[in-house]
Amino acid sequence: MSNISRAEVAHLAKLARMAVTEEELDVFADQLDQILDAVAKVSEVAGDDIPPTSHAVPLTNTFREDVVRPGLTQQEALACAPAAEEGRFRVPRILGEEQ
Known part of the structure; x- marks a missing residue:
């Protein structure tokens, strides 16, 4: 029996x-x-003749093999964006003036 103490649990x-x-x-x-x-x-059951396993x-x-596929163009990616600026997604600033 292990008898873990309250102090050990604390x-x-x-x-x-x-x-x-x-x-x-x-x-x-x-x-x-x-x-x-x-x-x-x-631990008592596992003998020396039984190799340890993780599974x-x-x-x-x-996993499948990596397959190169064409992606979206910049214009296609930004087509449905709520806001775009200079070819990028425009997002609200979350930081103050410090950078």
Whole structure:
């Protein structure tokens, strides 16, 4: 049994910048105990003859090959823009005078 302490949970909460109540410390300590116990059981089952893996099933790449396709011209891209200026999208200024 792991028996993670309330102080350890409070420390973890502080590191995660979480504000937790006294009641939550008890709940989280119990939940973390259960998680650590489950991980310990899995560790007992995994023997030296079983290689560590990151996934239960093999992964395959689902990306397609890069294909060069023609894009929009500058005029086509700006055709439906609400505002354009000097060949660019015009957007409202969000900064003050400082730059």
